[in-house]
Amino acid sequence: MNFLKRAFWSMKAKKGKTLLQLVIFTVICVFVLSGLTIQSAAKASSELARQELGGSVTLQVDREAAMEKQQSEQSESDGPPQFTSTPISLDDAESIAALDHVKSYNYSVSASANAEDFDNIESSTSTDDSSDTESDQAPGGDQGRGGMVQADLTVNGTLTSDEAESFSDGEAEIVDGRGIEESDAGSNVAVIEQTLAEENDLEVGDTINISSASDEDTTQELEIVGIYETSSAGSDQAMNFSFLNPYNTIYVPYTAANTLKGEDYTDTVESVTYQMDDAENIDAFIAAAEKTDVDFDVYQLDANDDLYQQMVGPIENVASFAKNIVYLVTIAGAVILALIVMLSIRERKYEMGVLMAIGEKKWKLAGQFITEIVVIAIVAVGLSSIFGNPIANVLGNQLLDQQTTASAETTTTSMQQGPGGGGPMGGGGPGQAVSDAFSQPSEAISSLNINVTWENILILGGIGLAVAIIAALIPSISILRLQPKNILTKQE
């Protein structure tokens, strides 16, 4: 093992050269480690985001297909165009809910109603009496019956109100009583907005009467089981239409909403939102759903992972950039180091000639040079594991800031262009989801929890050793081909 001693003596004697190689190797290792750390932190963050958000898939009527069908039917008959919608049967909804990866699901039925024994919240420019059935037009959710009707209230039928969009995104919050629960199906209960309750002195336990906006003979008595508060400002259209005022939205079991819409809607829903256990499984879920008996000529499944995509978009760019850093720095570093070591080893031809003349084995000579650079590599890996963490943090978060800013600018442009669909009258659907996602750019992951892990250091160690060995071996091979006599003769 004399070659190890020689390596140590050589490094000790040539402190300047050793220090220079150490500095270069450390810089390379710091960049590689930063890249690796940022990459793993970005991966961990995006996985966490994916698992937290889950993503959802909505089963609803394929409006485009329905429109095409309607147009073709219209050309065959001379009647006026009439848009019809086919509600989803509960059997279909449940058959899909039974598939893998469904964490939870919720039904959505939208209806419009008029207040019978209480006053709805007046819109500021509304001139009509709140109980006047002529005052407003019905929400888009009732489009299935055709024509435009007038209404005071938007009635959202749901399986569980906690999973209704306004509640799940934090816009609405129960302040008294409870929300609509799965066990409420079939019963006439309601959750109303706090302002509406206060204006009418209504409390949990009181009852209210509403009538269907499309058929005033259809009335319902609802027991108030909860009061919620909304932070929604509502759309501009709410100034003109009372039912669009967020205070005038009441939540009921989907069965109660179906009753308001009419007998044809019994045991049906307008849409079903399936929450996924992991956004990664959306494609697998859709593929499995398409194999069920549900008629996908009429219905469609829309993946709603826009929020997830918006959140992880910048981070994935950072991860991709970090990966490139690792490749680039490793290759460039190996080349630079190989050149430095090559020059250094060429300078040591004489030493090699002397040692070979004494009888030293060639592999031990190569072993000495490799040992020298490997010792430097080990120290460099150690140093970079100390300095790598703060540098990776600064670098990673700076990259993410740039990406987040770029993403926000893109989002703003998209919003100006209009995400399409889900207009003020749409009341839900994928267009609305896109709009919601774009309206929350602050939700994008804006910082990375970057910590150098043992795994990162082990990978760096592997890369460092490979670079060191290659950098020492390539120049060694060319020198080792020489004969000692040639080396010493040329030296002399």
Next chain:
Amino acid sequence: MTAPLLAFKNVGYWYTDKQNPLFQSVNIDFYKNTFYTITGTSGSGKTTFLSLAGGLDRAKEGDIEYDGKSIRKMGLGNFRHDYVSIIFQSYNLIPYMTAYQNIASAMAITSKKVENQEDYILKMLAKVGISEEQAKQRVLTLSGGQQQRVAITRAFCCDNDLIVADEPTGNLDDKTSKEIVKLFTDLAHQENKCVIMVTHDPQIAAQSDVTIQLSNGSFRMLQHV
């Protein structure tokens, strides 16, 4: 009759043109306990001949035997490792090491083991006039004569029976040269070694036991009384 330590058997050598050899059909035997000098004009092939004897180069034809075994068959690297010590005009010490480290490394490479190695090396260096303090200095801080003494001590410590030296006194003054030659003579006679030295200096050649004169590819051996 004693068997030769090193024997050149019909050895021939040329650089590129076989028709124009440096020398051809050389048959010379070298024995232990003898100090040989090789003389000749520049370009006569002295250093090449020594390189062949030291296993630094390969004969183009014929064979060289060490103790009856072909050095070609045993491998030149193994031959150098196990049997020969080489001393050059430019000392050939590892510049970043101390005198002590140079000798210790050579002993490790040639697998020469002694008890209490440090004391042994320091004692051997002291014999050639290198103090302990000088032994622990970087070898380049020593004078030329001191470096050559270190190189000779390195060869001595490796304890090989064959020692080849290429003009070891070429860079030294007369006084130091005489001391160095005395060391080689002692090595041959007191330590029972076979020493082969290339030199330009007829006075040094005269101090050896046998002088081999190279001239135009021919060898002439002169026995000194």
